[in-house]
Amino acid sequence: MASPGLSKLLRVGPGPVDLAAIDPRSTPGLPKKVGRDPKEWSRAAIAEIGVELFRQQEMLFASAKEHPEYRKRVLMVLQAMDCGGKDGTIKNVIGQLNPQGVHIVGFGKPTAEELSHPFLWRIKRALPAAGVVGVFNRSHYEDVLVVRVHELVPARTWGDRFGQINRFERQLVDEGYELVKVMLHISPDEQRKRLLERLEDPTKFWKYNPSDVDERSRWPDYQAAYADVLERCGPDHAPWYVVPADRKWYRNWAVANLLLEALGRLKLTYPPADFDSAEERRRLEGERQVNSS
Ligand code: ADP
Numbered sequence: 001m002a003s004p005g006l007s008k009l010l011r012v013g014p015g016p017v018d019l020a021a022i023d024p025r026s027t028p029g030l031p032k033k034v035g036r037d038p039k040e041w042s043r044a045a046i047a048e049i050g051v052e053l054f055r056q057q058e059m060l061f062a063s064a065k066e067h068p069e070y071r072k073r074v075l076m077v078l079q080a081m082d083c084g085g086k087d088g089t090i091k092n093v094i095g096q097l098n099p100q101g102v103h104i105v106g107f108g109k110p111t112a113e114e115l116s117h118p119f120l121w122r123i124k125r126a127l128p129a130a131g132v133v134g135v136f137n138r139s140h141y142e143d144v145l146v147v148r149v150h151e152l153v154p155a156r157t158w159g160d161r162f163g164q165i166n167r168f169e170r171q172l173v174d175e176g177y178e179l180v181k182v183m184l185h186i187s188p189d190e191q192r193k194r195l196l197e198r199l200e201d202p203t204k205f206w207k208y209n210p211s212d213v214d215e216r217s218r219w220p221d222y223q224a225a226y227a228d229v230l231e232r233c234g235p236d237h238a239p240w241y242v243v244p245a246d247r248k249w250y251r252n253w254a255v256a257n258l259l260l261e262a263l264g265r266l267k268l269t270y271p272p273a274d275f276d277s278a279e280e281r282r283r284l285e286g287e288r289q290v291n292s293s
Helices: 006-010 038-066 086-092 121-125 140-144 155-174 188-200 202-207 210-216 219-232 248-265 277-286
Strands: 073-080 102-106 133-137 177-185 240-244
Touching: 006 240, 006 248, 038 073, 038 248, 073 086, 073 140, 073 248, 086 133, 086 177, 086 248, 140 155, 140 219, 155 177, 155 219, 177 248, 188 202, 188 210, 219 240, 240 248
Parallel strands: 073 133, 073 177, 102 133, 177 240
Antiparallel strands: none
């Protein structure tokens, strides 16, 4: 069950954003009748939305395949505090798409080579081709988030990056990108719960990083940095959405809806045949048996 209009409800900025006023456990836009088991409801709803996501993505992919000059594409930017659910969102929502038309890139600590270039260098190399849905698991926004909180560059340098990011995204949109920028918004309590879960389950040890606990102590700094991003980098052509993400089932459903709305804005169609289909049918029906030997 899709919910048109979720993008309006979840949009924040530009201008002052009070993240503390957005409850990470809230469920904006949720239909009244989700029944007794919201998780089950969400799974079914996402499967239903997934059918349409798949169809839309196929039209995007097919159009680019047919027309070399085709420019449309989607780029979803996922940002969150540690344990915010980026990986789960990719699995559950992007997992609905045809992997052939998806390009997922994660951005970790920059390598020495990446650091030797301007911060957008590695981002530009990772952009999706026309017809493809790109997903950034972290993004250029880390360069005004973690970099700012840890003072990895002078304030002047990260301060200049807001304008650089805005110009970069304006250019992407002009080139045919539809941007879906999502901040998964979790509470410190939920993060603690998820970190503890990782410690209780040996199959999740690989996901646990002791430095995540140190990062928790900087929570207010990160929230302030996020608020600045949302305030300064969310014009109408490249808006930010804040998805309350303490409830995973809501988070997945909301992001699926945001992606579906974005694909809908592209007004996609299947490319028409560039051949005479009736003539082709006649040829196939009238042909002599093809000898396979
Ligand atoms: P994730 O936490 O996204 O699952 P990792 O455990 O590999 O993935 O963490 C990636 C780390 O890289 C994060 O701590 C993030 O803050 C850091 N990082 C990403 N981009 C930058 C950057 N531009 N400068 C410094 N650190 C960065």
